[in-house]
Amino acid sequence: MARRLFIRFLSLLAVLFVALTLTFVVLRKSPGNPFIGERDLTTEQMAAREREYKLDGPVWYQVARWWGDAVQGDFRKSIKAKNFTVKEILAQSLPVSFTLGGIAFLLASVGGVMAGALSAARRNKLPDRLAMTGALLAISLPAFVTGPLLVLVFALLLGWFPVGGWGSWSQIVLPAICLAIPYGAYVARLMRNSMIEVLGMDFIRTARAKGLPEREVTGKHALKVAILPVVSYLGPLAANLLTGSVVVENVFAIPGAGQHFVNSIVNKDGFLLQGAVAVYCTLLVGLNFVVDILYGVLDRRIRIQ
């Protein structure tokens, strides 16, 4: 068991290494360069800039030096926001995204599991039809439609919540809902399908035959098994939600980390992007590892393979 976990851990580290190296190379090799915006630089000035930021020489050499700095905890300065290190930028924006994403994660996972389980228990009845049509609608709507819609109804017309901004709890509600909607819908669909499958299994018939109340059959026995596919989706779900979303941050004027993904790519700010991707990948890979272990705990048949 411990040996298997260790091997799994090593392979996840390898994925992290390859993903980050690939990100560096892909951005460096794509057209354009980070210094283009700064007036007209001569070839010599450009070369000097590249030396200053350790971006001279062949690409593999640049990546190797970046890794050398990164493992020592130095993620370098942002190329565009010159006075800030990548760490400082992320230290400011990540707590915001983590708070918002954490709440959205709770909403999406708990809400999705409950809606999916209830739908499956009332399969093909009206509540099921309504919930599943709603879920389908939710995954068909982009966040920049739901966002302004939520603002229009709950902020402008009803005045329950502020339009946007960051700082108070009431400002978190609308963006968290907006962020959670499509993911919650996905979880609900996943949960419903898996629950329906489990409800057809023999041990459920046994539980019913024992005379257990229906609530206990679905809520306890079936739920435990049916939740497994959802558990394996929790890793990517959390990684996506916690690193922020450009669209939601844009619509609700939130100073989160999602914007840095897009801006750093557009500006070719390679070091900031590396920092952001490092956070995203570490979360994804780390959470997948946790989910693997959790899976073994939840389902004794599997353990870690």
Place this chain on the structure above:
Amino acid sequence: MTSAASIPGLSQAAAAGAPGGWQRLKRDRTAMVALGFLIFMVVACFLGPVLLADWRNKPSEAVFMSPGGKSVFGTDGNGRDLFFRVLSGGRVSLIVGLCAAVVSLMIGTLVGMVAGFFGGKVDAFIMRVVDVLYSMPRVLFALVLIAALDEPIRSLLGGWLTAADTAGNMTLKESLESILPYSRTLVLILCLGMLEWLTMARIVRGQVLVLKEQQFIAAARCLGQTRRRIMFRHLLPNLWTVILTYLTLTIPIVVLDESFLSFLGLGIEEPAASWGLLLGEGAGAINLIEPRWWLPVFPALAMTATLLTLNFLGDSLRDALDVH
């Protein structure tokens, strides 16, 4: 889409995996309504802009007119008719959605088939690559691919244009000239197609792993057929149901991706329109003093309805054909 036309031809292949799948689908009233609405939407988006009068797409004095009168959907900030814009935007969105989905399915099917059929080290390697790509943020690839493809495609089309000009081929020249402003569409199709194949590769691989143990593959092997022939003549026909189902489910994802990029100002560019671009413009128009609600509402309705029906149809196909 074209799936409606190709259903009869597919029924025999489908019969191998799911007996009576098409009959079951035909009895599914939701699926048939969804299919009907989709056909209506496609016809409207493709014929509408051609049949409607030209003045609708020209900038005019009548800016931000609320719906009514000559413009049923109102007009935008340049005085263009929103009804026309929604239809022509739908055309671009649907073309990008369908073409990019087809590109991604081709890549995904090929990769998945190779991984599943060859198995062993080839399979392990391909699946690790897919894992790595899964763990990288997709927006990174989208933006990098757009930056990388934009210039080459523009110059490629420009090169063809000069070639057609010197060769004196006027019809080709004219058609190329009309395509040139839409080169971004082509870029998006390629870019999104190269992004969305991961899920397809996994699903096809799983399906091939099951199929290749069946007797008809063993029979084909015994007859001494080449691997390539087995893959394309024996495996591929049995994958059609999976491919068709995931085609209907990939189109909405691609349309959403395109709208996301257009919202960021990195997708389709003016004067061309797409639903995402119209929505981005419309979302910026929401305010308390002058709520120009029609700007976001009509594109949102058109897009949501289309994506919803596509997802409905995809779900029904998956149930009817018993694909997982």
